[in-house]
Amino acid sequence: MGTDIHTALEVKIGGAWTCLTTIEPYDDDDSWLSPKDSIADDRNYGFFAAMADVRNGFGFAGCDTGDAITPIAMPRGIPEDLSPEVQAWYNQGIEHTPSWHTLADILAYDWTQPRTQRGWVTHREWARYACAGQPDAWSGDISGGMIVHVPPSAFALRWAEAKRHFNLPEQRWAQSHLWHPRGEDDEALEKWFLEKWDGKRPYTQVQWTRPLYDSMGHQMGELMAEMLAVSIKHGVPHEDVRIVFYFDS
Secondary structure, eight states, rough: OOEEEEEEEEEEEEEEEEEEEEEEEESSSSSEEEHHHSSSSSOHHHHHHHHHTTSOOOOOGGOOBBBOOSSSSSSSOOOTOOOOOHHHHHOOOOEEEEEEEEEEHHSSOOTTTTEEEEEEEEEHHHHHHHSSSSSSSBBOHHHHHTEEEEHHHHHHHHHHHHHHHHHHOOOOOTTTHHHSHHHHEEEEHHHHHHHGGGEEEEEEEEEEEEGGGGGGGGGGHOOOOOOOOHHHHHHGGGGGEEEEEEEEO
């Protein structure tokens, strides 16, 4: 089961918080309130970990997805001074881990801290990892009757055997023949590579490290840009712009 974030943006004007997110009935025949123009609400577990220690180093059923990072703050709960619109939305009931951050909190946070991730990958993604230092697609865990878990050394050894068998030259990005097969020769190499596992699908777990900001897509930039724009437009300090949010799973 996945986890999602639900957000609303507020600005403090004249000592009271004002909601800037459109919150209205989900549709014409429904009294259930829902934000219509939320920001930074895509699913990204690195972002969730930074925002409130949610999915921080683990995934569904507790599977290992990497080392935990230091969040902006541990969950703070629901602010006591919510804007009326957000209060009405929250009064419907929220699932878990409500919190909030001001723009000052967001800007003071170390988005450059290293984030070490781990994931189970196919032979193709292992080859991409061997070339580029990180995979493009991975899973926190994988199982099934046709799945076999192998150590990374098993793929590395099989690749060394493949290079000898097919007389491949020593060159940078050589594993791209396996990562992105092109033509009959590469397809034959991939078929030979997998024969070792007798029709089963081998996966291995790899680990890589990159700056936190590089692991969360557009959300960090979107959040900062939107909040800074509010601060400038309304002429208020960074402490008077905040994002309130909660999660569901």
